[in-house]
Amino acid sequence: MTETPAAPQRSELPPAWNPAEVEAGLYERWVERGYFTADANSDKPPFTIVLPPPNVNGSLHMGHALNHSVMDALTRRRRMQGYEVLWLPGTDHAGIATQTAVERALASEGKSRHDLGREKFVERVWEWREEVGGTILGQMRRLGDGVDWSRLRFTMDEVLSQSVQTIFKKLFDDGLIYRAERIINWCPRCQTALSDIEVDHSEDDGELVSIRYGSGDRSIVVATTRAETMLGDTAVAVHPEDPRYRHLIGAEVEVPLTGRFVPVVADEHVDPEFGTGAVKVTPAHDPNDFEIGRRHDLPALTVMDGRGVITVKGPFEGLDRFEARPAVVAALREQGRIVSEKRPYRHAVGHCSRCDTVIEPRLSMQWWVKVAPLAEAASAAVRDGRTTIHPPELAKRYFDWVDNLNDWCISRQLWWGHRIPVWYGPNDKVMCVGPDDEPPGEGWVQDEDVLDTWFSSGLWPFSTLGWPAQTADLAKFYPTSVLSTGYDILFFWVVRMMMFGLYAMDGRQPFDHVYLHGLIRDQHGKKMSKSRGNGIDPLDWMDSYGADATRFTLLRGANPGSDMAIAEEWAAGSRNFTTKLWNAARFAMGNGATVERPLPPREELTDADRWILDLLDRLTSDVDRHFEGYQFAKLSEALYHFTWDEFCDWYLELAKVQLGEGGDRAESTRALLGHVLDVVLRLLHPLTPFITEVLWTTLTGRESVVVAAWPEPTGAAPDEVAAQRVESLKKLVTEIRRFRSDQGLKPGQRVEGKVRGACCADLVDQVPAVRALTRMTEPGEAFAASVSLDVGLPKGTVKVELDLSGAVDVVAERKRLAKDLAVAEKERAQCEGKLGNESFLAKAPADVVAKIQGRLAAANAEIDRIHARLDTFPQSPDARS
Known part of the structure; x- marks a missing residue:
């Protein structure tokens, strides 16, 4: 019997798999043959995924690679199952990220966007997009993404721009879009409002300063990390049930350095257990304070401009906010108003995700979406099963968010993006223009702002299929089947798509299933970041x-x-x-x-x-x-x-x-x-x-x-008897192989042997396989077993006898085992010495003691194994078995 029997040699495979030589060619062949191109007129059942659009200026990172692998696996399987599969690719214009990148390039030329003007700057961005926009698309091909390239979309394509304008006007006409002055996240560097997802929070070192407002019986102490904002305080708030301050509610106290008197108001938002139980209220520079201000009809005083520079008349005017902070504290200290100072004080600080500038909560006139009715519909679609969230435990987080959603700020103070289709005319007239409407004439000016990128990407499941036109793609492939994305944008993107999809598509959900995967971390569980230097480039892995x-x-x-x-x-x-x-x-x-x-x-x-x-x-x-x-x-x-x-x-x-x-x-x-x-x-x-x-x-x-x-x-009933026999064979072969190793036999070394009891163990037909897999030859006439092994199996015990005559160099093996025994006995002695030391046991941590106990047990087991092996040899040191 030969181990590799002769057979027809029809394999054309090279000796080794070399992916670099074949992957690119295979992928282009798939694309050329049209395997990934969907047919809207097919009678096959549809299966649709729209790719979460990566930023046009981005490159493939590990999070992308995971999500794309998931989507590709889902679509390839459905295609093989006979579905008409559409996996639609595209990229996002990434308003603030793209504008920042182009402005950075201009700065290297000594220019700013204002030097070019809006029209020329936008032209420059389009040129830049043509240069870099294909990077991530090429990387998707390398990964093997089976997307329909004939339907590649960009969030500022003409059709998608029409979708944006259409839904804006529909929301505007329905009273669901309005303009109002509210607190927003503001980046003084990028000079624009930011969405919550564009703000990264980190624990930064700061200073907590306690300041006394008022004097005598009419004084109260508040603590703040942003002393400069006290210049805009319009109240001090306490909890209505806090007995320490009940006598002050309704009274007025003086705000130091300003000469202004502000009321002490009672508000349940205040935590009496935190700090002094009293908080300063600056409605124009803090979102919580803004809400307190609205409840108590407080004025909102803006104390700095969009660059973060103090605008209040006086000694601090013209100072940057971070210059004003210590200057204000120094002035308060000089007046004896500082009660305590704690530094460094670690606290959460928001940073712009694009430029890392500390964001500034700022009162600003912006455009907003009234989300209550939209959010209610988005909640209902998951509750009634039209959309299913995987894993189901994340549905609670979805409801926690969507059921408590605040109105959404959709305007951005940028030049790159979908410009808000609202015009202002004489006598304070306002006109919202749809895609089929002519812009108003002379004397009318369009709003300067553009829309939040999430606004256009929120339309992605249906705008990419041609909406508002009733296209064949829309009829065939909407609702989409699955949305696969990271749980970290469940609130910011998934919820927006749910709201817009249900609103625009007459209550039809944008996707049947939402699969939420986790984030990718390094091998120690740390978040990957450039600052840590622990990021992994998926392209390196593919290389x-x-x-x-x-x-x-x-x-x-x-x-x-x-x-x-x-x-x-x-x-x-x-x-x-x-x-x-x-x-x-x-x-x-x-x-x-x-x-x-x-x-x-x-x-x-x-x-x-x-x-x-x-x-x-x-x-x-x-x-x-x-x-x-x-x-x-x-x-x-x-x-x-x-x-x-x-x-x-x-x-x-x-x-x-x-x-x-x-x-x-x-x-x-x-x-x-x-x-x-x-x-x-x-x-x-x-x-x-x-x-x-x-x-x-x-x-x-x-x-x-x-x-x-x-x-x-196949549906065939499993053969339990065959399974039991093969599992018994596997156990027998594994035990014999282990036994051979213990006897010092090399893996390929053949020895004579007998297998007894195979009939009782129901393995009589398996003996040839056992022999082949354990290098056991048929016994000759002079066979004499020198070692044996009993293997207990479900249907009986099998006895294996081997003749090791001439197979093992006993002298050499004894020497090797003696060295191993000495090492194991030394290890045992060291462990016993430590565990017998009362002083060590009293001081050592429990996990250290447990580790030494484990080492001792392992050493004892090794000693027993070596002695058992030595016992199989003849007693004469010169003898050979």
């Missing part, structure tokens, strides 16, 4: 390990709603998996694996054949179940362990034995190998598209696995 290994690594860690820690060695492990798959397929095809011959009837198959087919059926069902539940980590694990542990490590080895029998058995084994490999490659394809394409087309000779049929379970 080193290939796109398939990169994708598989990310999907293998993708548990719904949970953050994922990754490290490069995991990508290397995924590369090893693709190598294992390649080698297994190359062996199988090199030995005649085929899909051309039908499988023999089950009764003609071996136990190993029926076992692997049953496992394959179970795998197919499990993969389907995990796909439907968005359990990408579980389906990846199932595919990994079946492929590596069951197919490669066991069935291929058993198949070698069956191939060696020749005749019909060899032919049926080739059919089994081809069938299993075919199904595994199709199941793996959505996760690892490139290697499976090469292997499957080589195996089958057919066009492409991209358009192959998705596997389905």
Whole structure:
């Protein structure tokens, strides 16, 4: 019997899988053949995903790579299942990020946008977009994204611009858009309002200063980290039930340095347990204070301009806010108003996510969306099941947000973006212009602001399909099937799409399912950032390990709603998996694996054949179940362990034995190998598209696995007897291999042996396989067992006897074991010495003591193993077994 029996050599596979040589060519072939182009006139059921549009100026990061891998896996499977799949790509104009980048480029030329003027500056941004906008699209191709490039969209395309203008006018006419002065996040560097998602919060060192307002019985102490804003205080607030200040409610106290007197108001927002239980109220510079001001009809005094410079007449006028802060504290100290100072004082500070400038809460005239009726509809759509959130536990966070949503500030003080379609005319007239309306004539001026980027991206599920026109795409592919995105933008993007989709599309939800994945962190669980230097570029992984290994690594860690820690060695492990798959397929095809011959009837198959087919059926069902539940980590694990542990490590080895029998058995084994490999490659394809394409087309000779049929379970009843026999064989082979290793035999070394009790253990037909897999030859006439092993199995005990005569150099083995024994005994002595030291035990932490106890147990086990091994040798040191 040979281990690699002769067979038809029809494999055309090179010796090794080299993704860099084939991935790009394979991808372009898929695109050219139109596999990813959706047909709106097809009678197939639709499956739609719209790509969350990355910033046009961005590049692929690990979060993108994870989300794109998820979406590609979902769409590839549905395509194989016979759906008309549309995965629609596009990019976002990224108003503030893009404008900031272009302004930075202008600054390097010594210019500003104001030097160019609005029209020329916007032209410059479009030019810049043409230069850099294709970067991330090329990177998506490298990852293998099966998107419909013929439908590529950009949030400022003409059709999408019409969508924006249409819905703005509809909201405006319905009274759901209004203009009002409210507190917003303001970036003094970017000179614009920011959405909450554009603000990064960090714990910064600051100063907490306690200041006495008023004097005598009419005095009260407040604490603040922003002393400069006291110049705009219009009240002091206390809790209505706080007995310390009840006598002051309604009284007035003097604000130091200003000469103004302000009332003490009672408001339940105040926490009496925090600080002194009294807070200064600056309605124009704090969102909470603004609400207190509205409740108590307080005036709002703006004390700084958009650049963060103090505008109040007096000694602080013209100072930057961070220059004014210590100057104000110094002046208060000089007047004896400082009660206490705490520095450094760690507190949360908001920073502009684009330029890292500390944001300034600022009272400003802005455009707003009245969200109450829209949010109510968005809540109802999830509650009544039109949209399902995965994982379900994140639905509570969705409701917590959408049920308490404040009105949305949609205006931005930028030049790049969708300009607000409102015009101002004589006599304070205001006109909102729709896409089909002519702009008003002379004497009318358009609003200078543009819309928040989230406004246009909130229309993405239907604007990309041609809305407001009633297109074939809209009729076929809306509602979309799945939205896949990170949970971190659940509130900012998902909710906005829900609100706009339900509003514009007559109550039809924008997507049936929302899959929320977690954030990617480094191997220590830390958030990746440039400042930490712990970021990983997915392009580096693709260069080193290939796109398939990169994708598989990310999907293998993708548990719904949970953050994922990754490290490069995991990508290397995924590369090893693709190598294992390649080698297994190359062996199988090199030995005649085929899909051309039908499988023999089950009764003609071996136990190993029926076992692997049953496992394959179970795998197919499990993969389907995990796909439907968005359990990408579980389906990846199932595919990994079946492929590596069951197919490669066991069935291929058993198949070698069956191939060696020749005749019909060899032919049926080739059919089994081809069938299993075919199904595994199709199941793996959505996760690892490139290697499976090469292997499957080589195996089958057919066009492409991209358009192959998705596997389905056969429905055959599993053969429990065959499964039990194979599991017993696996245990027996594993124990013999371990025993051989303990005896000092090399893995490939052959020794004579006998297997007794196989009949009782129901393994009589498996003995040839056991011998082949354990390098055990038939015993000769002079066979004399020198060692033996008993293996308990469910159907009986098998006794294995081996003749090690001449197989082991006893002298050399005794010397090696003696060295190992000395090391283990030294370790035991050290551990016993520490654990016997009362002083050490009294001082050492519990986890340190537990670790030493574990080392002692391991040392004792090793000593016992070595003595047992030595006992198998003859007593004479010169003897050879």
